[in-house]
Amino acid sequence: MKNIFAKIATMTATSAALTVAIAAGANNPAQAIDFKFDWLGNAGYSASGSFSYDETTAPTIISESGSGATNFLQSLNVSFSDPSNNPLGTYNTVTAGVSESDFFAFNFDTSTQSLFGSLNVGGGTGVIGEYFFSGTVGDSLFLRQDVDQQGTSITLDQNSGSIHVYQIPEPASVLGLLVFGVLGVGSTLKKKQASC
Structure with missing residues (x-):
């Protein structure tokens, strides 16, 4: 009997926490939306990053x-790796x-959720040897390393301008998964009670 009361108390606490989370979201209409890229x-170097803005x-x-x-952009970070997946730098x-x-150059279409046009992210803060990622989306994108902070750089890799952009699951989706989990726990408890 104590075990059943403990499970009910756990479910009640979880439900209360979810209610508070939903209420907090309803009172805060500003919603950051996050994307990864x-x-x-062609030579195996890579770049991965994320950015966010208030939708x-x-x-x-x-x-x-x-x-x-x-x-409008709230954040943007990018990390570079060599062909052996060794990190080169994060910016x-x-x-x-x-x-x-x-x-810095960045162009994003929120309706198609795609980058377009000029792109220049990464280094650019005046440190010799920093890496940066630039070019034109859909044409040519390059990973370069600065040599002297005088405009000289070496190209480490490039491709035809292809870059993959995808949305990180929204908080509402994560909340939905939590609710689904609570319902699953409740269903399991009902089954256990019925078999006792």
């Missing part, structure tokens, strides 16, 4: 460039709505 060059205020086309406060190109790179 992956790129693979309640963003226009259909988000275009950002240069250093300073961004218009927070945009943090809390501010770009640190003079060379």
Whole structure:
């Protein structure tokens, strides 16, 4: 009997936590939407990263460039790896709505959820040897390494401009999975009680 009361108490606590989470989401209409992107060059170098923006205020086309406060982008980071999957560097190109790179370029269509046009992310903060990822989506994208901070760089890899962008599951989806899990626990308890 104690075991049943403990399970009921656990279910009640979980339900209460879910109710609080749903209420908090309803009271906060600003909703950050997160995306990831992956790129693979012809020689096996790769780039992967993520970016976010507030979907309640963003226009259909988000275009950002240069250093300073961004218009809509809240964050953007990118990591680079060599063909053996050894990390080359990670860069927070945009943090809390501010770009640190003079060379930053980013264009995203929120309706098609795709990058387009000029792209330049990664380094750009004045450190010799930093990596950066640039070019034109759908044409040519390059992974380069700065040599002297005077405009000289070496190309490590490139591809035909192909880059994969995908949305990270929304908080509502995760919440739905939690609710589904609670319902599953309740169903299991009912089955156990029926068999006793």
